[in-house]
Amino acid sequence: MEVIASEAITSPPQVSPDWVRLSGASAMALRLASGRFSRDFDFGGINLLLNYDEGCLSDCAYCGLARTRPGHYEEKSFIRVDWPLVETDVLAERMAEHKDSLTRLCISMVTHARAFKDTVDITERVARKVDTPMSILVAPPTLNYDRLKTFREVGVDMIGIGLDAVTEELFRQKRTDVPNGGLKWDNYWNVVEWSRQLFGPWKVNCHTLVGLGETDYDMAQMFFRLKSMEVFSYLFNFNPEPDSRMGHQPVAPLTRWRRIQLMKTLIEEYDLAADRLTFDDAGALCGLRADSPQLDHMIRRVAAQGTAFMTDGCPSSGGEPGCTRPYGSYKPSDPYRDYPFQPDVDDLAAIRGELRLDELLRA
Numbered sequence: 001m002e003v004i005a006s007e008a009i010t011s012p013p014q015v016s017p018d019w020v021r022l023s024g025a026s027a028m029a030l031r032l033a034s035g036r037f038s039r040d041f042d043f044g045g046i047n048l049l050l051n052y053d054e055g056c057l058s059d060c061a062y063c064g065l066a067r068t069r070p071g072h073y074e075e076k077s078f079i080r081v082d083w084p085l086v087e088t089d090v091l092a093e094r095m096a097e098h099k100d101s102l103t104r105l106c107i108s109m110v111t112h113a114r115a116f117k118d119t120v121d122i123t124e125r126v127a128r129k130v131d132t133p134m135s136i137l138v139a140p141p142t143l144n145y146d147r148l149k150t151f152r153e154v155g156v157d158m159i160g161i162g163l164d165a166v167t168e169e170l171f172r173q174k175r176t177d178v179p180n181g182g183l184k185w186d187n188y189w190n191v192v193e194w195s196r197q198l199f200g201p202w203k204v205n206c207h208t209l210v211g212l213g214e215t216d217y218d219m220a221q222m223f224f225r226l227k228s229m230e231v232f233s234y235l236f237n238f239n240p241e242p243d244s245r246m247g248h249q250p251v252a253p254l255t256r257w258r259r260i261q262l263m264k265t266l267i268e269e270y271d272l273a274a275d276r277l278t279f280d281d282a283g284a285l286c287g288l289r290a291d292s293p294q295l296d297h298m299i300r301r302v303a304a305q306g307t308a309f310m311t312d313g314c315p316s317s318g319g320e321p322g323c324t325r326p327y328g329s330y331k332p333s334d335p336y337r338d339y340p341f342q343p344d345v346d347d348l349a350a351i352r353g354e355l356r357l358d359e360l361l362r363a
């Protein structure tokens, strides 16, 4: 992607709320950057990130913005993509110009003392110009019940919580007991519960990351827990950020990733019961017990449709995928881990080969 030099995007860092970073794909959607995707598809999800000289005060082992990752904050990538800087008011104007093609706006907070106040400010500036549905990907250490309520009052309709690690132990290893960590598992769950109370069923999501060291069994447990709360689980694929402390950890094998995508959809949308899943001693999913023709048919149909393998994200106002984050979970040169569009016939053939569903159904 080539970023156009313009008054809207500059290289010296400026800080929120007057300045904000936006994902490279969002900059392309708003014609603030040139470039194109390798495939043609509509894209209208705008992802923003707060910007401070001090950066994010958390230090998660896998994150591109981690405090102890080498490099200046303004040069750091986040989910492996560049986030050019834009003036907030210019951004709001651009969004107004392109409002018909926009599907969702999301502001990613960072852990910083000013993050709450500035997020409200930016949300209000954008809401004055467009009525695009708005999400906040929250930084729990900066929040409490009343602050979440304020988000609702200024027009936010969905809350995302970047839980990432699906077990308490993993959360502690990667996010708490790290050089400048200190994030608290209980604090994250308080924010999930408060958000659920304030925003309602299926208006809250937890980002769940595959590849941090969890088992498939751990993932399944989390999917059941969130479903019981009517909270979405949105799947992300761990993709190592160079120079981060997990920069050399391999990504999850594609077959594992596809099976987790399918398992999540079957649990979340099709009420698959826990006793239909079998795991080996290491916690890897090794079978789907479909002991009726109807269940076998349903599982095969869901796998064949392809929507289970599309990007998980907050919806547009019409319920279609609204936040599709192209290349958010994989390199542009890699096969699509999640598809920001409906997979076509060739994609479905590739997914079939990767998923190896017959092995699961036979086991």
Ligand code: SF4
Pocket (backbone or CB within 6 Å): 047, 104, 105, 106, 107, 135, 136, 137, 158, 159, 160, 161, 205, 207, 234, 312, 313, 314, 323
């Ligand atoms: S899915 Fe997208 S819009 Fe929703 S909270 Fe996550 S990053 Fe934001």
